Amino acid sequence: MKRLVLFFVLFFAAVAISPLLIGEKGYILISMGNITIESTVVTASIFLIILFIALLMSLKVFRGGVRLGKGTWFRVTTAGKRKAQRQFKQGVATYLLEDYAEAEHLLVKSADNSGMASVAYSLAAFAAQQQSADANTEYYLDCLSKEAFSSDSLEQVLVIIKQQLKLKNYTKARTLIDDYHKHIGHDSRLLALEIELSLIEQRFEHVIAYLPKAEKNKKVNQALLYRWQYQAYLGQFEHLITQGDQTKLVNYWQDLARKIQHKQSVVLAYCHVLAKHQLTQSLEQVLLPALKFDASMEFVKQLRFLPIGQCQGLITLVQKHLHKDNQSSQWLSCLGFLAFADKQFDMAAKAYASLFHQDDGYDQQDALLYAKVLMAKNEHQQANQLLLRYVTTNK
Numbered sequence: 583m584k585r586l587v588l589f590f591v592l593f594f595a596a597v598a599i600s601p602l603l604i605g606e607k608g609y610i611l612i613s614m615g616n617i618t619i620e621s622t623v624v625t626a627s628i629f630l631i632i633l634f635i636a637l638l639m640s641l642k643v644f645r646g647g648v649r650l651g652k653g654t655w656f657r658v659t660t661a662g663k664r665k666a667q668r669q670f671k672q673g674v675a676t677y678l679l680e681d682y683a684e685a686e687h688l689l690v691k692s693a694d695n696s697g698m699a700s701v702a703y704s705l706a707a708f709a710a711q712q713q714s715a716d717a718n719t720e721y722y723l724d725c726l727s728k729e730a731f732s733s734d735s736l737e738q739v740l741v742i743i744k745q746q747l748k749l750k751n752y753t754k755a756r757t758l759i760d761d762y763h764k765h766i767g768h769d770s771r772l773l774a775l776e777i778e779l780s781l782i783e784q785r786f787e788h789v790i791a792y793l794p795k796a797e798k799n800k801k802v803n804q805a806l807l808y809r810w811q812y813q814a815y816l817g818q819f820e821h822l823i824t825q826g827d828q829t830k831l832v833n834y835w836q837d838l839a840r841k842i843q844h845k846q847s848v849v850l851a852y853c854h855v856l857a858k859h860q861l862t863q864s865l866e867q868v869l870l871p872a873l874k875f876d877a878s879m880e881f882v883k884q885l886r887f888l889p890i891g892q893c894q895g896l897i898t899l900v901q902k903h904l905h906k907d908n909q910s911s912q913w914l915s916c917l918g919f920l921a922f923a924d925k926q927f928d929m930a931a932k933a934y935a936s937l938f939h940q941d942d943g944y945d946q947q948d949a950l951l952y953a954k955v956l957m958a959k960n961e962h963q964q965a966n967q968l969l970l971r972y973v974t975t976n977k
C-alpha cells in the first residue's frame with residue numbers, strides 16, 4: 583500500500599512540474615485512415631501512465647484469482663484423465679464379469695489417458711480373443727508392442743508372445759522371443775514359451791538342448807516338464823527313423839546318457855516309436871531298467887497301450903515289486919496287462935481279481951483288459967457282467 587501511495591505522489595508531482603520544465607507543450611498527431619487523433623505530449627504521457635497502472639492492477643487481481651482457484655483449475659485440466667481412469671476400472675470389472683464386448687469397448691477408450699495403457703490393451707486383447715475377433719486382437723497387440731518397447735517391460739512382451747501363439751502367429755512370436763533371447767536363461771516364463779514355440783516349429787533338438795535348464799528351474803511344473811521331455815524326444819526319435827533305417831534311431835538311443843535313458847518320459851517316447859514302426863523285439867530290453875526302480879502310476883498306465891509281446895523278464899520284475907507290497911494297485915494292474923500280453927491268462931485273471939477287490943486303483947482300461955482276459959478263458963458271462971458294470975457306468 584505504501585508503494586502505491588508513493589507511486590501516485592511521484593506521478594502527480596511529475597505532472598505538475600513537467601509544464602514548468604518544458605517550454606513548449608509539443609503535439610502528437612496520429613492518423614489512421616479517416617480517424618485523426620491529436621494530443622499534447624503531456625496528455626499522452628499521462629494517459630500512458632494511467633494505462634500502465636491499470637494493467638499492473640489487472641495483473642495483480644488476475645494472479646490472485648488464479649491462486650485462489652487452483653483446486654478448481656486442477657479439476658478442470660484433469661477431468662479427461664479421471665474419466666479415463668473410471669472407464670478403466672469399469673472395463674476391468676466388466677471383464678471379470680465376462681461381458682467381453684463391453685469390457686473391450688471401455689478398456690480401449692481408457693487406454694491412452696488412464697496411465698494404464700499396457701494393462702488396458704492387454705485385457706482388451708484377451709477380451710477380443712474371447713469374442714474370436716482376431717483382427718481386433720492383433721491391433722491391440724500391436725499397440726501393446728509399442729508400449730512394451732518404449733518401457734522395455736518383459737512382462738508385457740510375455741503377454742504379447744502368449745497371445746501371438748494363441749493366434750498362431752508363430753513368426754511374430756519367434757521374432758519377439760529372439761529379440762529378448764538373453765532373458766531365457768533368467769526367466770522361466772520366457773523359457774517355457776521358447777520351448778512351446780520350438781515344439782510347434784518341430785525344432786526338437788533345440789528343445790532337448792533347453793531341457794536341462796528347465797529341469798534346474800524350480801518354477802517349472804514337473805508335469806509340464808514331463809510333457810516337454812516326451813514330446814521333444816518323441817519328435818526327435820520319429821525324425822531319426824524317417825531319415826532312413828532304424829540304425830540311426832538305435833545309435834542315437836545308445837549314445838544318450840544313462841540318466842536320460844532312465845527318464846520315464848524318454849523311455850515311453852522311444853517305446854512308442856518302436857511300436858509304431860513294429861520294432862517290438864526291443865521293447866522288453868528298453869523297459870526293464872525303467873521298471874526296475876519305482877515307476878510312476880502314469881508311466882505304468884501308458885504301458886498298457888504298447889504292443890508288448892513276450893515279456894517274461896518284465897513279469898518277473900513286477901512280481902518282485904508285488905512281493906514287497908502285494909496290494910499295490912499299480913503293480914497288480916501292470917502284472918495283469920503283461921501276463922495278458924504274454925498269454926498267461928490265469929496269472930492275468932488272478933492279478934486283475936486282486937485289483938478289482940480293492941475299492942479303487944483301477945480304471946476303465948483295466949476293466950476292458952480284464953474282460954478280454956475272461957473272454958480268453960471262455961468266461962464270457964463274467965466278462966459281459968464286468969463290462970456292463972464298469973464300462974457303461976464310465977468307471
